[in-house]
Amino acid sequence: MSSSISLAHKIIKRLMITTLVGTGVAYGWLYLKAAHVQSYLEQRALVQQAREISDFIAVGADGAIALDLPPRLSEAYNSVKSSYRYAIRDEAGRIVAASGRGVGPLPLLMGSPRRTYEQNSGDTRILGAAIETAIGQRTFTTQVEEVAPRLPSINAAVFNEFVADGGWLIVVFLLVQLGISVFTVRRGLKPLEELSALARKINPGNSDLRLPQSGVPREISPLVGAVNSALDRLDEGMQQQREFTANAAHQLRTPLTVLAANIDMMSDAAVAAKLRYDVDLMSRIVTQLLLVARLENLNMNLDEQVELSALVREAAEDLGPLAISTQKTLEVDEPATPVFVRGNTHAVAAAVSNLIENALNHSPPGGAVTIRVTATPSIEVLDSGPGVPPHMREKIFERFWRGETSREGAGLGLAIVRRIMRALRGDVLVADAPGGGAKFSLRFPLFSAEARPTS
């Protein structure tokens, strides 16, 4: 589980990468296109300029060539500030007329009537155009060049223009896209989270819980179905196990009765008493096993209103004879007003009886066992035994665990008590009693008329 990958992250990451790459390619293409158009427009302008100049070439009768530029053009090409220059070449490539500053060598025209070229040297970029003009029998080449500092700003300019023209939308678009991806993926995976939360609640106490298949995405539905049918099979196995326990315990009762009756008929009272003690112990184990089986069969209604004081008194009444016959005192201390909890009378009574019996077993003859009902709400059972050392305080609630000093019981009692209390959303704790001995507390959740258990 430690190396698990997040499906949400994976989906969002891949969506974002795809979008970024796609956007990059699309805008890169647009950028290249824009750059190309820019240089095409510049070149066309130069060709236009060359054509304009070539209109002023005149050939005299003597064959002399004259270029009579109007002042507007002459000024434009010859001024100091001008970045343009021109030259007229004859068929042999000799310059017959030129602007103040010379032009570079003319690249070969290769038979084409016009051409453009670009040269980069150092910080300067020269963009040139040349056209051929036929005058009479002769052919001249007009060459125009623009010299400009070589700037990366051509790219920057294109970029700035792009941003200003709406390129910023891409950022907004990407953010919106990210938001939508996160939202959609989260939303899509939400049923999974809900299913997980539900699955976490499944335990042996409510093994009848199943994951809902409605509202689950079609891709996950087969998994949910498979999990549910696996749970069905496990539940069936558990049910069989419980029935087996109940049946086994139940079947043991009649032979135990026969055994007890046989012992009662024995003539030697001392031996009979010893055997009777063990039969009683076995009977108690069988009773507790049956109780466990019944508790786990989930037929228990946990939604009854239970009054603790009356319940504790009844449990104490049942165990009174045991207390008197073992020379111990039993006492109930209850508040003036009734204390109500939500639960199951039978289950709470079983928990209290187990604790009282336990307390009587661990108190010496002459010792006292006090049962106190508080408005917390809780039930406390205080004994006058040796107490429970701190390192044993969790262990004693483990099923079938027996304390070294324990003289009776199957070790099931306290495990049953904990099981009952957890089912009621309460708990059982052990601490020191004020005068020595142990204090077991049954804590119940606060009773409120509206709050009903959701199970």
Place this chain on the structure above:
Amino acid sequence: MRVLVIEDHQRLARLIVDGLASFGIGADTFANAEDGLAATRSITYDALVLDLGLPDRDGLDVIQELRTKSIRTPILILTARGGIDERVEGLDRGADDYLPKPFAMKELAARLRALLRRPGGPLGTTIDIANLSFDTAARQVKVDGQVVAISRRELDALEILVRRADQVVPKRVLEDTIYGLSNDVTSNTIEALVSRLRRRLEAMHAGVSIHTLRGIGYLLKE
């Protein structure tokens, strides 16, 4: 005094018959409901001990059939299941008492005697515990054959305790039975009453003692 035991477990049935015999109670035994019911038609038993798990019929149905025929014989049910619901249903259908398995023969005998000691029952109206004898009809207490002079309320309290010897009698039951709805009961009234009764029994050297379980009730035993 004769009781009918309907129990399908042969060895247990035999042990019950022998056990009850040792307490002076005669018993006949049948292994299924039909034979048992047939027996009730020819012999009038003083009480019926009925196992709920019978091979041919549900024990609860047997109780119902007997009661609908107006047969009032006290019925004590034996149950291996011991669940509260089953016991309650048994009692609701007309059983008089129940005993979960496994049980002590002594207790079965004691419970049967309690059933038989009811008004009109074959055991008469006198309850004997150790050297104490309580005549519920004459409302008289004797210790070692000597009549004890005792107040009416002490007598009421003693009757309840004696009838339920070895069991805890809740304080509230004493209050309700002795004082009814009268308002002059304070929390000390019963304590004072029981304390007087206890001193009187001690003075007479009665072989019974009354134990106090604070906040719970009282218990009388040998």
